Amino acid sequence: MSTLLLPVQTCLIPRFIDQQIDWKHPLIGIIGGQASGKTSFLQLKKDDFGDKALYLNAGDFKFTHEQILDHLTLFEARGGNSAFIDDFHRQPDWISQLISIRKALPKFQIIFSIPPIHQHHRKFTAIQSDGKIYQLPSFSFREYLAVKHQITAPPLTLEEILSHQYLDWLEKSKIRPLALFEDYLHHFNQGDALEDLGLSLERELVQFAQLKASTGFKLKHLCYLLANQAPDKPNTSQLALAIDMSRPSLNELLQLLEQAEIIHFLKKATKGIKAIRPVDKLFFGNLSTYREIIKNQSPQNLYEAFAFTHLKVKHELASPEFGDFLVDEKLVLAVGEKARSKKELKALTEAIKVNPLIEKGEERNIPLWALGLLY
Numbered sequence: 001m002s003t004l005l006l007p008v009q010t011c012l013i014p015r016f017i018d019q020q021i022d023w024k025h026p027l028i029g030i031i032g033g034q035a036s037g038k039t040s041f042l043q044l045k046k047d048d049f050g051d052k053a054l055y056l057n058a059g060d061f062k063f064t065h066e067q068i069l070d071h072l073t074l075f076e077a078r079g080g081n082s083a084f085i086d087d088f089h090r091q092p093d094w095i096s097q098l099i100s101i102r103k104a105l106p107k108f109q110i111i112f113s114i115p116p117i118h119q120h121h122r123k124f125t126a127i128q129s130d131g132k133i134y135q136l137p138s139f140s141f142r143e144y145l146a147v148k149h150q151i152t153a154p155p156l157t158l159e160e161i162l163s164h165q166y167l168d169w170l171e172k173s174k175i176r177p178l179a180l181f182e183d184y185l186h187h188f189n190q191g192d193a194l195e196d197l198g199l200s201l202e203r204e205l206v207q208f209a210q211l212k213a214s215t216g217f218k219l220k221h222l223c224y225l226l227a228n229q230a231p232d233k234p235n236t237s238q239l240a241l242a243i244d245m246s247r248p249s250l251n252e253l254l255q256l257l258e259q260a261e262i263i264h265f266l267k268k269a270t271k272g273i274k275a276i277r278p279v280d281k282l283f284f285g286n287l288s289t290y291r292e293i294i295k296n297q298s299p300q301n302l303y304e305a306f307a308f309t310h311l312k313v314k315h316e317l318a319s320p321e322f323g324d325f326l327v328d329e330k331l332v333l334a335v336g337e338k339a340r341s342k343k344e345l346k347a348l349t350e351a352i353k354v355n356p357l358i359e360k361g362e363e364r365n366i367p368l369w370a371l372g373l374l375y
Helices: 038-052 068-077 094-104 116-120 124-130 141-149 158-162 166-173 177-186 193-208 213-229 236-242 247-259 287-293 299-311 342-347 368-373
Strands: 003-006 009-014 027-032 053-057 082-086 109-114 132-136 263-267 279-284 325-327 331-335 352-355 365-367
Touching (some): 068 082, 094 109, 094 124, 116 124, 116 247, 141 177, 141 368, 177 287, 177 299, 177 368, 193 213, 193 287, 213 279, 236 247, 279 287, 279 299, 299 325, 299 331, 365 368
Parallel strands (some): 027 132, 082 109
Antiparallel strands (some): 325 331
C-alpha cells in the first residue's frame, strides 16, 4: 500500500483510494484538487513500484525543450515498465501527448495526475474511454489522525456510523476525539491553503479558460466574497456589482470554480431534473481553504462545511426543506445546534441529529466527528 508524507509530521500514512485503484491497468488517472496530496501520493506509490517505475513532473523546465515520450522510450529500453507523470496538464496539448505515448508504448503503464478542471477538456473523453480515472479528495479527519497523531482509525460506511460502530474503536483505542476534532476543524492545513488556491486560480483556471490575466485577481476577490456568504447561496446581483462584472460573466466564473471543485453548489431536493434544480447552498471543496479565507468563521458554518466535505466523497447530497443535508435521496441530517423554528423541529423528529459537541451518540444522534471516518 502506498503512503503519504506530509511536511507537518514525519509520518507515512495510507490514502483511502489506494485500495480502490486497479494498479494493473495500463492507464490510470488521479484527479486531485488543491492540497489533496496527489504529488506525494504519486511519488510514494512510485517507490512501491520499485526501480522499474519512473516519476516525472510534466512542469519541469527540461520538458520545455525535451519530449516526455523520448524519456519514456529510453526508460523502457532500459527495462522500465511504468511512469508516474505528475501535473500532466502543464504540457501543451497534453491529451494528444498522452494518446501518442499510449500508441508508441502500448505495453508501458502510465499513471498521471491532473487538477479537476482539466477533466472538462473536450478531448478528455478519449482518456476516460482508454483508462481508469480516480478522484483524490482532501485529507479526511481519519487521515489527519494518522498523519499528525499516528492514530489508526478504521474507515466506516455511513450505515456503520449510524449504527454507532465507531464506539468499538473508541473503546479499544481509548482516544478522546473531541479535542482532536477541534484541532482538525480550526488548525489543520494540507500545505499552504491560500497559496495553493492562488496558484490554482491564476495558473490553472486562467490558463484553462484562456482568460485575461487580470481575471485571476477577480477570481481571488470572488472567492473571498463567496467565503463570506457561504454556506448561503450566492447573491449574484451583489457579487456582480462587487467585482464589476455582468451577471452572465459572473455566472461563467462561478461555473469555472465549480468545475475546478473549488466550490460546490448544493441544490434543493425538489422533484424534477436534477441538473436544473435551484441552488440552495454553497460550500468550498476544501475545508482549510474556506477557513483560511475568512479567519473567524462561525462554528456552525465550519460544522456544516465539515459534514459536507466528508459526505460528498461517497454520497449524493441535496438541500432538504427542513434540516441541512438529504443524503442519497432518503436520509435527512440536521447538523449542529443552530436555532430552528418549531415547524422545522417538528419536521425533524425522524432526522439524524449530528452533534458537534458529543463524543458518543445513541439512537438517532451521532457525533459530528464520526463523519470524519467515512474515508
